[in-house]
Amino acid sequence: MKRGGSISIWFFIGISLLVNGLLIFGAGVYELLYPPEKEVVLYRLHAGVWWGAILAVLGAVYCYYYAPGKGRS
């Protein structure tokens, strides 16, 4: 939803997913390189890496598609 020249809610959501995704992806890669002493269950799946990447890509797509000035709502 947006009103003349304003920012779409989907852009804010894109920002949120992008930032959170990058932080989670970064933390996941760090854990991959430096395994923690106490591993979570299913650590071998490295959920942080792929879940962070999915969120970041989704967020980037939303940021691009709903960027201010593109006229999408």
Added chain:
Amino acid sequence: MLATLALLDTQRLVHLSTVDLVIIVFYFVLVLAIGFYLKEQANTGEDFFMAGREMTAWIAGLSFLSANLGSLELMGWAGASYQYGILAAHWYWIGAIPAMLFLALVMMPFYYISKTHSVPGYLKLRFGEPSRALSSVSFAFMTVLMSGINMYSMALVLKIVLGWDINFSILISSVTVAIYVALGGLRSAIFNEVLQFILIWAGALLIPILGLIEAGGWSGLKARIASNASAEYTHLWSTLGKFNDNPMGIHWTGIVFGLGAIIAMGYWTTDFLVVQRVLSAKDLRAAKMAPIIGAGFKMLVPFIVILPGLLGLALLPVKLVGETQAIATGGHSYNEVLPLMLARYCGPGLLGLGITALIAGFMSGMAGNVSAFTTVWTYDIYRALIKKDASDAHYVSMGRWSTVVGVAISIGTAYLVMDFKSIMDYVQALFSFFIAPLFATVILGMLWKRATAAGGFWGLLAGTGSSVGMWAWVKIDPSAIRYVALSPYARDMAENMYRALWSCLLCAIVTVGISLVSQPKTEAELKGLVYGVTDIPSEGYVAMLHRPWFWAVVVGAIFVALNVIFW
């Protein structure tokens, strides 16, 4: 703020890393930024209280659902599914979907065409000022109490899970909600609810995915539950033939008629907290589509709420117990199943997002209550009963101040709940006193043109009064449950269902009886308010994929299929 959070992070269920704290702080910064950004778009009453009535179906629909994902929703129902099994999913399926579709297809046209600002506003148009006064005062009272309970629940969760100080949690969450709702009004609440909805899914979805991998899929999960508890825990309907055949102590008639036909209908179609979101839709088609979109997502919520509870029952090495026993023994209570599952699978970053999902859930519930309170207070109490002819700017200013005051009262309620924990039970009961009879009043008002102002008012009063009476009767004499809930084996849940059913029926009977002996309004006066004398605007020619009826049938078919699959 990071340093403060780190200091508070002492005794806890899970341990947060720096990246987790950054994610939580980023969430608070973003919701405040949205509030400040939207301040410029909340200058008129229509903007502040109704979000300019320009929301798309998707935004109104997601917000409609998100406003309900508040009070203990995520953790409470995850705990309930650990305790009662898949029976808890009834509150998401039969306890929501038919009512949401009914709102979309039958009731929304009347709410929307009447251009009312609120549900009490509709009662004023249909039944007159006394009915509006009764419903608006009750609703305003309930919403601030519920907001306070949300606040206390969140603070308690953050204390148990993260070891944070309760006062700190109440302060930070209430100030944040007050700022973004007071600045941007309903538009800000809705924007943040949509953001919170996405974050809840992003943070909670990994638990069922990883849990199912660990359990060996659905069949593996069922086998483990059969071994750890009982095979009955994974059946939705087959154990409901007798009260004492299922862990909830409930009969299928209570679920179908009490929950599905009365409580759910009352909540999803007349509780202004959720209806307000749909009233903000940009046109009638969007207003009809919004609850259908909400219903589609509501059917999926058990995936992130009920399934984690079942996974906890199957996989957790510790046995969870009731709240009282947990306090006495130092163990974990049912309500902690979701954080325990988070801690089981989520490393740094993912844990922060999961905790953010929990905080977002509580804050969306709190903001939903506060924004609904603000509208009802300003339009249905202050403007109707105190100051009738002020300027639009005056009412917007009142809306902003009442947001702050509403939050302040909620804080008071949060501390009241802290000292008198049984108040939480009483408030839940009070809420049910009002919602079930209100459904009968509104639906008769919309569908029966003979219903009169006197019938509507006295019916509502009689329904509410009888509900209070039945509740008090069982409190004084617990054996009375055999009459109220039709069985001595019935438990609290069943009592709530049947009390709602009887109070709704009594409200309907009194409304009909008094209406038949009192003077009805003319058809001209009822235009736009009642079925049969209202021209529903044509949607014109739209493709099948854009028609509300088409999507309602799709959602309805999936709803039936889910009930059959998990029978």
